[in-house]
Amino acid sequence: MHIPGRTFVVSGGCSGLGQACVRLLHNLGGSIAILDLDASKGEQLAQELEQSQRESQGRVKFFEVDVSETESIQHAVRGITEWVKSTGHELGGVIPAAGVGLPGKVLDRSDEPISLDSIDYVLNINLRGTLDLIRQLIPHIAKNKPLSPDLERGVLVLVSSTAAFEGQIGQLAYSASKGALASVTLVLARDLASHGIRCVTIAPSLFETNMTAMMGDKVRKGLESVLEFPKRGGNPEEFASLVREIIENKMLNGTVIRLDGGTRMPSRL
Incomplete structure (x- = not known):
């Protein structure tokens, strides 16, 4: 799929991996709907991108969204579809x-079980929020005029994690959410094949994001010690580069791609 002239919806678009995707796809001529809870950062990022290129006017818009709330997603989807109609840049990907x-x-140190609230918090954002956003946007992508000669209409790029395969101690909810996304990749590709919509999932290892920024020095050094090559965390721009390849390469479909520098995580550090 060609990026210019298409609209891409990026949730979590104000930071980390999401923001790197926003910046790259915008620089490549795509129109970007930035979804995030942080309204101040979202508006600031949208304004920055608008001012970065003369021809970028009208190619980026921020929507304040809580992906754990269906109504919040519904409101954003209505706004996105109205915006797409005004720009003429059809929805190309999510x-x-x-x-x-x-x-x-x-079980914690007192042999008390993990709280259900903490499990729900992670699953509602990472898993439920992802599937809810997809299911609400897919009907609009399916209505696109198909691109010849392969009749492609769109692409989904999900974000899993190597924790889906090598979850460490204490990653119960996180691994469950990311493992589920890896598992539904082929299902989504098969369900949407007749509509010309692809689905690919990326499973990154240690990347420099807000989440990993909260790690202590001991944990970070422990993680870096088990990395193969390169001996560092990934840069968000390296993640975005793979997203671009997935969008542009139509033969990438129904698979999970590890982006981990050959790393296999041990049970503990």
């Missing part, structure tokens, strides 16, 4: 990058 992590062992 990158649900909003995500959280809340460590907690199944």
Whole structure:
């Protein structure tokens, strides 16, 4: 799929992996709907991108969204579809990058079970929020005029994690949410094949984001010690580069791509 002239919806678009995707796709000529809870950062980012290029006027718009709330997503989707009609840039893809992590062992030091509230918090944003955003946007993508010769209409790029495969101690809810996204990748590709919509999932390892920025030095050094090459966390721009390849390469479909520098996480550091 060609990026220029298409609209891409990015949740969690004000920081980390999501923001890197927003910046790259915008620079490549795409129109971007930025979804995030942080209204001040969202408006600031949209204004910055609008001012960065003369020809970018009208190609970026921010929508304040809580992806754990269906009504909030509905409101944003209505706004996005109205905006798309005004620009004439059809919906080309969805990158649900909003995500959280809340460590907690199944049993704590007092042998008390993990709270259901903490599990729900992670699952509602990482899993439910992703699927809800997709299901609400897919009907609009399916109505696109198909692009010849392959009759492609759109692409979904989900964000899983290597924790889906090598979840560490204390990653119960996080691994459950990211493992589920890896599992539904092929299902979505198969369900949407007749509509010309692809689905690919990226499973990054340690990347420099707001989530990893909260790590202590001991944890970070422990993580870096098990990295193969390169011996560092990934840059969000490297993640965005793979997103671009997925969008442009129509043969990428129904698969999960690890973006981990060969790393395989141990159970503990």
